[in-house]
Each structure stands twice: as C-alpha cells, then as structure tokens.
Amino acid sequence: MKNRLKLLEIDPLLAPFEGDIRLRDERYRGVKKQLLGGGGSLSDFANGSLYYGFHPTEGGWVYREWAPHAEAVHLFGDFNGWDREAHPCRKLENGNWELRVKGPVPHQSEVKVQITADGTFFDRIPLYVRRAVQDPLTFGFNGQIWWPDEPFVWTDGDFVRRRDTPPLIYECHVGMAGEEPKVSSFREFTETVLPRVKRLGYNTVQLMAVMEHPYYASFGYQISNFFAVSSRLGTPEDLKALINTAHGMGIAVLLDLVHSHAAKNTAEGIAAFDGTEYQFFHAGPQGDHPAWNTKLFDYGKPQVLHFLLSNLKYWLTEYHFDGFRFDGVTSMLYHDHGLGESFDSYQKYFSMNTDVEAVTYLQLANDLIREVSPNAVTVAEDMSGMPGMCVPIADGGIGFDYRLSMGVPDFWIKTLKSQKDEDWDLGKMWFELTTRRPQEKNIGYCESHDQAMVGDKTLIFWLADAEMYWHMDLNSHSDVIERAIALHKMIRLVTFSLAGEGYLNFMGNEFGHPEWIDMPREGNGNSYQYARRQWSLADSPFLRYQHLQAFDMAMIDLQNSGNLLGAPSNLQTLSHNRKLLVYRRGDYLFALNFHPVNDCKTKLPPPEKGRVWQPVLHTAETRFGGWMESGDLPPAGPEPLFLPRRSGVVYKLS
Numbered sequence: 018m019k020n021r022l023k024l025l026e027i028d029p030l031l032a033p034f035e036g037d038i039r040l041r042d043e044r045y046r047g048v049k050k051q052l053l054g055g056g057g058s059l060s061d062f063a064n065g066s067l068y069y070g071f072h073p074t075e076g077g078w079v080y081r082e083w084a085p086h087a088e089a090v091h092l093f094g095d096f097n098g099w100d101r102e103a104h105p106c107r108k109l110e111n112g113n114w115e116l117r118v119k120g121p122v123p124h125q126s127e128v129k130v131q132i133t134a135d136g137t138f139f140d141r142i143p144l145y146v147r148r149a150v151q152d153p154l155t156f157g158f159n160g161q162i163w164w165p166d167e168p169f170v171w172t173d174g175d176f177v178r179r180r181d182t183p184p185l186i187y188e189c190h191v192g193m194a195g196e197e198p199k200v201s202s203f204r205e206f207t208e209t210v211l212p213r214v215k216r217l218g219y220n221t222v223q224l225m226a227v228m229e230h231p232y233y234a235s236f237g238y239q240i241s242n243f244f245a246v247s248s249r250l251g252t253p254e255d256l257k258a259l260i261n262t263a264h265g266m267g268i269a270v271l272l273d274l275v276h277s278h279a280a281k282n283t284a285e286g287i288a289a290f291d292g293t294e295y296q297f298f299h300a301g302p303q304g305d306h307p308a309w310n311t312k313l314f315d316y317g318k319p320q321v322l323h324f325l326l327s328n329l330k331y332w333l334t335e336y337h338f339d340g341f342r343f344d345g346v347t348s349m350l351y352h353d354h355g356l357g358e359s360f361d362s363y364q365k366y367f368s369m370n371t372d373v374e375a376v377t378y379l380q381l382a383n384d385l386i387r388e389v390s391p392n393a394v395t396v397a398e399d400m401s402g403m404p405g406m407c408v409p410i411a412d413g414g415i416g417f418d419y420r421l422s423m424g425v426p427d428f429w430i431k432t433l434k435s436q437k438d439e440d441w442d443l444g445k446m447w448f449e450l451t452t453r454r455p456q457e458k459n460i461g462y463c464e465s466h467d468q469a470m471v472g473d474k475t476l477i478f479w480l481a482d483a484e485m486y487w488h489m490d491l492n493s494h495s496d497v498i499e500r501a502i503a504l505h506k507m508i509r510l511v512t513f514s515l516a517g518e519g520y521l522n523f524m525g526n527e528f529g530h531p532e533w534i535d536m537p538r539e540g541n542g543n544s545y546q547y548a549r550r551q552w553s554l555a556d557s558p559f560l561r562y563q564h565l566q567a568f569d570m571a572m573i574d575l576q577n578s579g580n581l582l583g584a585p586s587n588l589q590t591l592s593h594n595r596k597l598l599v600y601r602r603g604d605y606l607f608a609l610n611f612h613p614v615n616d617c618k619t620k621l622p623p624p625e626k627g628r629v630w631q632p633v634l635h636t637a638e639t640r641f642g643g644w645m646e647s648g649d650l651p652p653a654g655p656e657p658l659f660l661p662r663r664s665g666v667v668y669k670l671s
Contacts, residue, residue, distance in 0.1 A: 021413060022035070022042070022413035023408070023413060024405045025038070027408065033293060034363060034367045036366035038367075042410075042413055044376075045098050045381070047626070048377050048381070058388055059326065059385040059386045059538075060382055060389050061286055062326065063327045063330040063385055064327060064330070065324060065328075065331075066145055068081060070144070070244070071122075071162050076119060076120075078118050078122050079116050079417060079596070080092055080116040080143070081113060081115045082114045083112055083113055083114075083138075083144065084112060084306055085111070085112025085291060085296065086112075086296065087114065087132050087134050087292065088133045088136075090106040090114040091104060091105050091129060091131040092131075092660065095122060095128075095133060096162075104118065114328075121161055124166065125161055125162065126161060127150065127162045128143065129141065129158065130142070134291060139222075142241075142284075142286075143283070143612050146160035146244065147161075147253060148160070148163040148229075148242075148253060149248060150248045157284055158231060158241070158242075160560075165254060169253075169257045171266065172265065176264035177271040178394065178431065179392065180391075180418075181583070182220065183518055184396075184419070184520075185218065185220045185221060186222075186519065187217070187612070188223045188225065188466060189223065189224055190226055190237070190524070191227075191250050192233070193536075194209075194551060195550070196551055196552060197549065197555060198544070198546050200250070200251055200548075201250035201633050203252075203258070204251060204258070207258060207259045207262050211262055212270060214266075214267075214491075215266045215268060217527065217566075218573035218574055219271070219573060220233060220266070220267065220269060221269045221271055222270050223272075224272040225271055225273040227247060228240045228242070228272075228275065229245040229246065229284070229308045230247065231285045234537060234538040235280075236470075238309075238574075239278075239279070239282075239309075239311055239515070239618075241280045242285070242286065243324075253336075257336060257337070260337050260338065264337070267550030269339035269394070270340070271342050272336075272338045272340075273342050274329075274342065274660050276314070276328070276343065276344075277343075277345030278309060278312060278345060278348065279307050279311060279312065279314070281312055287429075290392060297312070297315065303540055306354065311461070315380040316349075316374040316375045316377065320350045323376060323530070326385050328391075329382055329390050333379060333389050333390045334389065335387065338393075339393055340386070340395040340396070340418075342395075343397050345398060346379070346397045346509065347398070347400050347401045349372065349373060351401070360401045365401075379409050379417075380415055382395075383395055383662070394418045395416070395419075396419045396460055398421050400423040400424070402454065405454075406420050407454070407458055407459075408457060418461070419459060419460045419517070420459055420463045422545065424465055425469055425512060426465065429464070433479040439612075441596065443597075446598070450511065458514065458519070459519070461515070461516035461521070463476060463512040464522075464523065465522075465541065469523055469534045471534060471535040472660045473533075475504065475529075476505055476529075476533075477501060477505055477531070477565075480497075481501035482497075484498050484501070485498070485501075485531045486531065489561045489562060490559055490560060490561070500663065502564065504663060506665075510667075513573075514667075515583070520573075525551075525552075528554065528562040528565045531536045532547050532549075534547060539547060561642055561667055564640070564641045567640050570627065571634050580603070584630060595612075596611040596615075597612075598611065599621065606622070606667070606669075607667055607668075608660055608665065608668075610660040610662055610663065612662050612663070613663065618659050619657055621668070622657070624653075625670070629652050630652055630668035631668060631670075635650055635667075636664045636666070643664070650666065
C-alpha cells in the first residue's frame with residue numbers, strides 16, 4: 018500500500034487528484050535518477066560552469082562549448098587579433114567542443130565564437146561567459162574573459178541566514194537606485210543604499226536585473242547571458258563586494274532569477290546558438306512566448322536541465338547569494354502560460370494544460386538549492402495558486418519556501434481605482450489578505466516594482482495624484498494629502514500584519530516616492546529622468562515623505578523586536594458597519610478604523626490573566642505626521658478604546 022502524501026492531508030480537496038500528484042512525484046524521482054545515473058548528487062551534476070567556458074590550465078588555458086548541431090567552432094578575439102581561423106575547437110562527444118591554448122590570455126580579453134552549421138557561419142557569445150560588454154560603436158556585445166590577478170577575498174564566513182527568520186525584503190534595481198538620471202553602479206549601491214536598507218530594518222535585499230540583458234528597458238527580464246553579471250552595473254568583483262558588505266550588515270541577498278524565458282537575441286544571447294531553435298528551447302510556436310516576445314526553455318531536455326541547474330549553483334557558490342525569487346513561475350507551469358486564466362477550480366491545476374516538465378524542473382531546482390546552500394530561501398512568483406507550491410518535495414509539493422501574495426496589490430489597486438472610502442468592504446479586505454493555501458507561506462506586499470512602472474500607479478499616486486507635487490511640504494495643507502498619508506500608512510500596516518509570513522517593499526515606495534519608473538526607451542527619447550530614486554525627499558526635514566518613512570521603519574520594527582510574522586493570525590472582531598477591523602496575531606493586537614468621517618469607540622478583547630496590552634504604534638503619532646504625541650496612549654483597559662477616523666493602533670502583550 019502506498020504511503021499517503023502529506024500534501025493530501027494538508028489539503029483534503031486534493032483527494033480527487035491524488036493520481037496526478039503521485040505522477041508528479043514519480044516523474045521527479047525518475048528524472049532525477051536519469052540525470053544522476055544512479056549515483057552522485059544534484060550538486061555534482063550541476064557543475065557546468067566548472068567544465069564549460071574558460072578555465073586556466075597548467076601552462077595555458079582551455080575553452081569548452083556545447084554546440085551539438087555545429088559543424089565547426091572557432092574562438093576569436095583581441096587575444097588573436099580577431100583572426101577567425103587561428104583557433105579552431107576540437108569536436109568531442111555529446112556535442113561538446115574544446116580548445117586548448119598554450120600561454121596566457123590577457124585579463125579582459127574580448128572574444129566571440131564563430132559557429133559553422135548547415136554550410137554557413139555566424140558569430141555568437143560563449144554560453145558560459147562570465148562577463149559581456151557592449152561595443153560603443155556597434156552597440157553589440159562581446160564576451161569578455163574575466164580572470165583578475167587577485168581573487169576576491171570574502172569575509173562573510175560568519176553570516177548565516179536563518180531559515181526560521183521571516184524575510185523582510187527590500188526589492189531593488191541597482192541601476193536606478195541613485196538620484197542622478199543615469200545607470201547607477203554596484204559600488205554606489207553598496208555605499209549609499211545598503212546603509213539605508215539597514216537603517217530601515219529590512220533583513221533581505223532582492224536584486225533585479227543582475228544577469229546580463231541587452232535591452233535595459235526590459236528591467237532585466239530578457240536575459241541574454243545567464244552566467245554574466247550586467248556590465249552596465251560594474252564588475253563581478255563589485256557585485257561580490259556588495260553581497261559581502263550586505264552580509265557584514267546582517268542582510269541576506271536574493272537574486273531575482275529568470276529561468277522562465279530568455280531573450281530572442283541571437284548575436285548576444287543563447288537563442289539559436291548552434292544554429293537550431295531547439296538547442297535550449299521548444300521548436301516552433303511552442304518555443305515563443307506570445308505576450309513577452311521571448312524564447313521558452315524545453316525543460317524536458319537533460320542538457321537544458323544541466324544548464325539551468327548549473328546556473329543556480331553558480332550564483333550560489335560564486336557570488337554567495339542567499340536564495341532566489343523565481344520570476345514568471347505561472348508562465349512556466351502552464352502551456353498557455355496562465356494568460357487570461359482565472360484558476361477558479363482545482364481541475365485547472367491538473368490538466369493537459371499543465372507543463373509537467375516545468376514542474377519537475379522547479380522541484381529539481383529547489384532540491385539542488387537545499388543541497389548547495391541549506392539555509393537558502395526560494396520565493397515563487399505564481400499568481401495561479403498552484404497547490405503544493407510551498408510544500409516540501411518529500412510531502413508531494415514543489416519545494417518553495419514562499420510564494421508572493423500577488424492578488425493583494427491587485428486588490429488594493431482595484432479598490433482605490435473603483436471605490437470610495439465609504440464603500441470599502443472590510444470583509445472582502447480580510448478575505449483577500451488572509452486567504453492562502455493551508456500550511457504554505459506567503460510574502461505579503463501591497464505594491465512592488467510592477468505597480469511603480471509607467472502605465473500603472475503606486476499607492477501614493479492613486480491616493481494623492483498631482484497633489485503630491487504641491488502639498489507635501491510641512492507648511493502646506495491639503496485634505497487630499499491628509500487622506501493619502503493616513504491611508505498609505507493603514508494599507509501598509511494591515512497588509513504587513515495579515516498578508517503573509519514575510520514582507521516585500523520596492524525601494525522608495527515606503528516613503529511614497531512621487532515618480533513612476535520609466536526606463537530609457539525609444540518612446541521617451543532614451544531618457545533616464547524617471548529611472549532613479551529621489552532619496553533626498555525622504556531625508557528632507559521640510560517634507561512629509563519623512564513621516565511615511567518613519568512609519569515604515571516603526572512597522573518593520575514590530576517584526577524585528579517581536580517576531581510578528583512568525584506568529585499565527587486569528588480574527589477577534591470584524592465590524593463592517595463601522596469600518597472597524599480588530600484582530601490578533603501572536604502577542605500583537607491590531608485595531609484599525611477605516612471610516613473616512615467617524616471616530617469610534619470599541620472594546621478590545623481582554624489579555625491573558627496577569628498581562629496587559631501596551632501600545633507600541635499608532636498611525637496618528639506626530640513622528641508619523643499625525644497629531645498624537647508618542648507615549649500619550651495609555652495601556653488598554655476595560656474601558657472602550659477611542660480610535661479616530663483613518664487611524665490604527667497596535668498593542669503588544671507585556
């Protein structure tokens with residue numbers, strides 16, 4: 018008799034699909050056995066970066082490539098005067114090619130590889146190149162051999178990211194993290210932004226657009242060179258210094274990983290590297306993403322699994338990343354990429370539309386990551402709600418630690434866009450913020466970079482719009498701004514405390530950054546004007562942005578001082594008529610009055626015998642731009658609590 022998978026106990030509604038879940042589990046084990054040949058580990062298997070690419074040897078160096086359809090392979094570059102014929106590669110087994118060279122190759126040599134296939138030849142960038150640089154004349158990219166004289170010296174040996182610590186994620190795009198309208202660097206980020214992240218209280222930085230991408234306006238989501246650090250941002254050593262410094266501050270660093278698709282570029286990327294469309298990707302229409310204009314990996318090919326798994330291990334070991342946020346997981350899970358799908362029944366998760374090969378890859382990826390770095394964290398960007406996404410593989414799941422609460426920002430934008438304050442339904446709010454798969458952890462957030470992009474609006478823009486440009490100074494008064502600041506704080510507080518077991522914020526959103534993000538592109542004259550962050554607004558003593566930043570710091574401190582997100586949440590009181598929401602999470606009690614006009618009084622549930630509810634945060638405190646002096650709020654007693662309109666208070670058991 019087969020053992021009952023724990024996933025079926027966690028969610029009994031999955032009982033009709035037990036066969037599908039067992040097939041998923043069996044397929045994972047079968048593919049893993051096939052890859053390992055009955056022995057070894059996934060970590061041993063995922064060593065592509067140690068074999069392919071450029072490596073020093075005794076008295077010289079070796080270059081290896083995988084190009085199964087190629088008839089000839091030649092390496093050329095400034096090391097040989099760009100002579101296409103001087104360095105032919107020798108064909109090995111299984112589509113591999115090798116070149117051994119006597120003598121040194123200069124550090125930072127620019128190279129390309131000429132592939133001959135089907136009687137013609139074309140130029141490509143080596144697949145495992147660790148750096149690619151743009152030619153200022155042609156604007157094309159060349160690979161670059163990166164062998165610095167001195168290896169980077171890590172000093173982060175004492176840093177360990179604890180897996181039981183809820184991640185407080187500060188989502189960042191390094192290139193637009195400076196105030197100047199330009200591409201900022203890893204070094205500038207290390208010097209100016211990391212100390213700010215530490216001061217704000219976040220324990221994790223999530224870096225976007227790290228892997229090389231030729232089109233800057235893609236925000237780093239159309240990858241060309243999977244083992245290369247974006248040369249726009251600096252050198253590999255600069256990235257290592259950033260991560261090393263973050264670890265010294267006690268901050269973990271996640272890589273925003275794109276294994277869901279790749280750039281179509283052939284001259285710069287891996288598409289049609291050996292002359293075929295099917296080397297890495299599906300052939301025909303199945304290999305093209307209909308919405309993103311990108312290429313789609315064939316996760317059923319062992320060589321593709323080797324490439325992608327090796328890529329994961331490379332970023333973990335070479336750069337000491339502490340885990341990954343997997344982008345576009347929904348697109349991977351379904352043959353139709355989830356486009357326009359409502360996912361309103363369990364049947365839609367277990368059908369012919371499900372890409373079981375992609376599911377297996379995600380399981381293998383999580384398995385490998387745990388092998389290489391047991392304390393690493395993985396986050397899935399999945400809007401479909403696939404059951405078992407964040408359940409261990411051994412229990413029938415896919416193995417992620419967290420999924421993003423992607424429906425929450427959609428709920429807030431829809432609410433602000435279409436409803437007046439008096440029409441807000443707190444029952445629906447509670448449902449949207451608390452509903453998630455049983456025993457699966459979420460990262461809660463009310464907005465990310467998606468909501469900050471041009472064409473959309475951030476929370477503060479939906480709340481205040483153009484009034485932000487005229488009435489954010491301390492001496493100005495505006496009812497619109499007063500409402501915006503009050504609700505900005507309350508929305509963040511209720512989302513932070515209810516929507517997940519971790520939390521995410523995009524850089525600058527914590528203080529209501531007034532500009533949208535518009536990356537340089539043809540449509541805006543390739544301007545960097547809105548590809549920046551104006552930190553000086555939050556630091557100015559004359560502007561109200563400082564109050565939103567101060568509130569965010571105090572809110573984050575609730576977790577850092579009391580493990581709020583590690584505690585269960587349970588509803589104590591819910592009143593629709595008075596717009597009042599009262600709930601408890603662990604040792605914390607929250608009371609929020611969303612009414613736009615009326616103050617209210619309400620009784621709080623009594624604390625355990627011998628303990629008292631001590632106030633720790635009130636959205637209306639003067640330090641947050643309100644009228645209530647910090648420390649004026651007494652402990653909660655048997656008398657009703659007075660709660661002004663559009664304000665919230667947090668108590669802690671003592």
